[in-house]
Amino acid sequence: MPDPAVNDLAFSVRGLTKVYATAAGPVHALRGVDLDVRRGETLVLLGPSGSGKSTLLNILGGLDRASDGAAIFQGQDLTRDSDKALTAYRRDSVGFIFQFFNLVPSLTARENVALITELARRPMTPEDALARVGLSDRLDHFPAQLSGGQQQRVAVARAIAKRPQILLCDEPTGSLDSESGVQVLQALRDVSRAEAATTLIVSHNADFAAMADRVIRFRDGAITDIAVNPHPVEPREMRL
Amino acid sequence: MRPAPLDRKLLRDLWRMKWQAAAIALLIACGVSVMVMAFSAQQALARAQERFYADTRFADAFADLRRAPRSRLPALAAIPGVTALDARVTASGLMEVPGLARPALVRLIALPPREGAGLNRISITRGRLPDPASLDEAVALQSFMEAAGVSLGQRLTATLEGRSVSLRIVGAARSPEYVYAPSPQSFMPDDAHQAVLWAPAPAVDRAAGLQGGFNSLALKLAPGASLPRVLQAVDRLTAPYGGRASYGRADQPSHAFLEAELRELSISASILPPVFLLIAAALTHMVITRLVEAEREQIGLFKAFGYGNAQAAAPYVKLAAAIGLVGAAGGGLGGVWLAAAIVEQYRQYFRFPVLDPSFDWPAFGLAASASVAAALAGSALAARRAARLSPAIAMQPPRPAAYRQGLLDRLVPGHAVDAASRMIVRNLERFPGRAVLTTLGLAASLALLVGSQFVFGSLDHVIDQAYYRAQRWSDSIGFAEARSAGALAQVRRLPGVFAAEPVRIVAVRARANGREERTRLTGLAPDARLNRPLDAAGRPLALAGPGVVLSAALARRLGLAAGDRVRLDILDGRAPSVLAPVTGLAEDYSGFAVYMDRGRLNALMADGDLISGAQLQVAPDAHPAFYRALEAAPQILAAASRDETVANWRAVMIEAFRTSMTFYVGFAAAIAFGVAFNTSRIALSERARDLATLRVLGFERRDCAYILLGELLVLGLVALPIGLAGGHLLAAGLVQAYGREELRLPLVLTAESYAVSLAAYVAAIALAALLVGRRIWSLDMVSVLKTRE
Known part of the structure; x- marks a missing residue:
């Protein structure tokens, strides 16, 4: 068993359990998951709806709390952190990319990124971040003036502008056509590599496995399989 | 029979929006209750009056x-x-x-x-x-x-x-x-x-x-x-x-007093309810427009299923009607309660054998119809929008709300303003109609607060002017019959009297411009110190020669200005009718009076150097002895004490006003609360997803609260000067409307009335902000990210 204190680990997850109380009785979203994530690694989490992959992502992102177990990030157990500490963790260490982009409609592309750079400790400039996703010519466009793919690339720029250690992506191409999806994934890949960010991508789409260092498969709240991909490909070579 | 699915949806919508609906219904209820109260109290008084007058002939x-x-x-x-x-x-x-x-x-x-x-x-x-x-x-x-x-x-x-x-x-x-x-x-x-x-x-x-x-x-x-x-x-x-x-x-x-009260009830019934209903209509418009916007996919779905345009729009119209009906019902109950309370208060002043609270059904019917009509009018535009939505468009995923660079972007370049403030300003710019309605609603509330609070400062001013600056006597006495001026010497010998000035009062009819008014002609010594008519600026007006000083209100009633002449028919004795120049206008706030040099009055009366009473300064500790002496003085018919008069004034007027002003403050606060709550609740429903996103991105809750409530803060500040100016106008209007012969309140707005108004205004908005803002604490970051708007 790897040592959680080992220096090159981004996350060390032990016995992570999440139980939701529902009217029909308790639902086990995670049943004692163990996982170590190395720094700079790209993981793709696959599995059907309700298999627990998003729940794991939410807990690792400091959005949700576990019912039991530990999720250690740099010696800090996210399952025991205060609300304030989790907010600081999200602000300083994590970049999020969502299925529905979640841009602020009243702010331009540049301002959506600036929203984050205003908070971060050593951010890149919004212009730099947008240049990295190929949107230098859309700085002052509002979300309503951008295509879905462009909006998601703004979201990628927003996520990486703070130079996060962790990038968490929940179905990042789920509401995009395949061409836009590939563009977004490539942008994601480029910037995460440049920043050496640990990247976790949740998806239904098994084709994502090709870009991963490791592929984690979920079913019924548990990890059923961890596959190492010795030759990850560039997204632009993938067919989604 | 189970209600149709759309009606069930309506009931659930209503339940989900219960607090917003309740805030609007509360305003409607306020308007209806004021109207029902005023008309019911009026009916109760008028019935008691009619019956008592008939029974007693x-x-x-x-x-x-x-x-x-x-x-x-x-x-x-x-x-x-x-x-x-x-x-x-x-x-x-x-x-x-x-x-x-x-x-x-x-x-x-x-x-x-x-x-x-x-x-x-x-x-x-x-x-x-x-x-x-x-x-x-x-x-x-x-x-x-x-x-x-x-x-x-x-x-x-x-x-x-x-x-x-x-x-x-x-x-x-x-x-x-x-x-x-x-x-x-x-x-x-x-x-x-x-x-x-x-x-x-x-x-x-x-x-x-x-x-x-x-x-x-x-x-x-x-x-x-x-x-x-x-x-x-x-x-x-x-x-x-x-x-x-x-x-x-x-x-x-x-x-006369009873009639004045009946008139004032009519004024209350005509000023407040329209304000409430207008604001309720505006809020209904804002809330239902937002609801239609949020439910466009559902509306499209219903239409795709084959529901007609009218059927798709009907739930929103029914929702508004339900709010109107709930408000009207609440207002009816509130009106019954208020009418009972005010009739109870009337019982202390109006001594009828029977003074029962009554309920004016026609007034309630009118108010209830107006309430439903206001709510329906408020829902009309939104319902039309629902009816016109094409199913294909409605079911497409929504584009992000379209924003553009507005005034702020042109005024403030670059990064001078943080992103959160930009969001606030752009939201205001995107929904200018809503911003205007909200501002007007908040301003109306503040205006109502300021306009009602002025009464207290004004009463203090009147008391100060009338009883401490113009009339500076502590006691006054009246004789049964006018007596020779020598009687003043006897009066000076009464216990405790250290100053006494003669006064002669006769009944007079003042006429000018085809109008006439029965009042008193008061003859004073030109150098009188204890009773000096004062002009509007508080300067004593000289009484000399043949001229007279009129109460400014009497002059207005007769259409006279200083320099005009007034015809005076003296109604006591055999004095001739005289045409006298008006040399000054006295700001005396209460009653009508004509002042003249007593010597000149006596010359007109031609019955000698007479006085009908005296105005005195009596040592406070000598009052018991002074009163005992008065009781024993057969020639003295009337006595008045300034301190008791002032105390009585305060007790009666301030108490009477305090009750109604408390209601006004409550009503005004209800407006501010209703407007602020609905505006920020709508903002929350529009921005919950943005705010949850910001929380995920590492923003603190207080940053989110700032973005959510900053808009309200801005509008509350913009409404401030409008409300203060409106309050000034309203107070001026109320001074006109409520002006009675026996009491003319001047427009005096003190720092205290402003402070009370602002405190109530801020408190009502803060309560609304708190109720909405606390939802930021329970924003569900996980679920909101999984859903489209």
Whole structure:
């Protein structure tokens, strides 16, 4: 068993359990998951709806709390952190990319990124971040003036502008056509590599496995399989 | 039968939006309750008045005279239009009442020879009528007995027209002439010092020294008879007998006050409810527009299923109607409660045998229809939008809301403003209509607060001006008959008196520009210090030569300005009618008065150097001895104390206003709360997803609260100057609308009234902000990210 204190680990997850109380009785979203994530690694989490992959992502992102177990990030157990500490963790260490982009409609592309750079400790400039996703010519466009793919690339720029250690992506191409999806994934890949960010991508789409260092498969709240991909490909070579 | 699916959806929508709906319904309820309260209270008063006046045969016209023989009665009864006539004897004076420091003013009135005959009959509430043959039994006005603590069987000694009269109180009574019994000094009720007694005619005749004659006349007129013609005829017939101008009910103090109250209720009913309904309509518009926007996919879905345009729009119209109905129902209940409360308050001032709360169904029906109409009008645009939504468009995933660079971006370049502030400003710019409605709603609330709070500052100003700057006496006395100026020396010898100034007061009719007003002509020494008419700037007005100073309100009533001439018909004695130049206008706030140099007045009266009373400064610690001396002075008929008058003013007016102003503050706060709550609740529903995203991205809750509530803060600040200016206008309007002859409130807005208004305004908005803002604490970051808007 790897040592959680080992220096090159981004996350060390032990016995992570999440139980939701529902009217029909308790639902086990995670049943004692163990996982170590190395720094700079790209993981793709696959599995059907309700298999627990998003729940794991939410807990690792400091959005949700576990019912039991530990999720250690740099010696800090996210399952025991205060609300304030989790907010600081999200602000300083994590970049999020969502299925529905979640841009602020009243702010331009540049301002959506600036929203984050205003908070971060050593951010890149919004212009730099947008240049990295190929949107230098859309700085002052509002979300309503951008295509879905462009909006998601703004979201990628927003996520990486703070130079996060962790990038968490929940179905990042789920509401995009395949061409836009590939563009977004490539942008994601480029910037995460440049920043050496640990990247976790949740998806239904098994084709994502090709870009991963490791592929984690979920079913019924548990990890059923961890596959190492010795030759990850560039997204632009993938067919989604 | 189960309701149709769309109706079930409607019920669930209503439940989900219950607090927003409740805030709108609350405003509607306020409007309806004010209207129901005002009309119901008016109906209750009017019914009580009508019934009591009919039962007691309250007269239509009145006349006072010095003394006329009963042989003149047939001529008076023959005046066309007069259907009944009651000639009686009255006597006035002062009365010592055990337990009261100051003597009470007493009026003794002769009872008709037969029980239940005559006009202005009394109704016995306790005890019995005096034995007709008795010379020392009397009944007393019930309100006086209660306030002064006089019990049945108690013996009271009055000094009437210079004679000491002892009477035993055998009954308590109500009278249509004293439904409201104001003090002649302050126009405020002062029941303990307003003694009215009724005794059999022989006893009163003896007290007044008027055997065989009469000095008071009451007339009942035929329906449709001309009051001015009857009054003219009465004046002509009574003039040789010292008749002063006769008057109709409108000038009868009790009736006049009652009518003024009825008028004020009409004003309340017409000012407030429209404001509430307008704001409720605006809020309904905002809330339902937002609901249609949020449910566009559902609407598209219903249409795709085959529901028609009208069916798709109907739930929103029904939702608005439901809010209107709930508000109207709540307002009806609130109105019943308020009407009962105000009628309870009226019972303290208006002494009717029966004063029951009533419920004005037609007024409620009107208010309820107006409420539903307002809510429906508010929903009309949104419902039209729902009806016109094309199913294909409605079911497409929404584009992000379209924003653009606005004024702020042009004014403030680059990064001078943080992103959160930009979001606030762009939201305001994106929904300018909503911003305007919200601002107007908040401004209306503040205006209502400022406009109602001014009363307290104004009352203080009036009291200060009237009783401490213009009239600087501590006590005033009146003689039964005008006496020679030498009487002042006797007055100066009364205990505790260290200053005394003579005054001569006669009844006068002032005429100009075809208008006339009955009032008092007050003769003062030109160098008087204790009573100085003041102009609007508070400067004393000189009384010299043939000129007169008029109350500014009287001048306005007669259409006169300084420099014009006024015709004065002096109604006492045989003085001629004179045309006098108006040399100044006095800002005296209460009643109408004409002031003149006393020497000049005496010259006009041509009856010698006379005084009818004196204004005094009495050492405070000498008051008990001073009052005892007054009771023993047969020639003194009336006495007034400034401190008691002021205390009475404060007690009655401030208390009366405090009740209604408390309601106003509550209503205004309800507006501010309703507007602020709905605006921020809508903002939350629009921005919950943005805010949850920001939380995920590492923003603190307070940053999110700033973005959510900053908009409200901005609008609240923009509304501030508008509301303050509006409040000033409203106060000015209320001053006009509520101005009565007996009290003209000036527009005085003190720092305190502003402070109270602003505090209530801020508190109401803060409460709304708190209720909405706390939802930020429970934003679900996980679920909100998984859903499209």
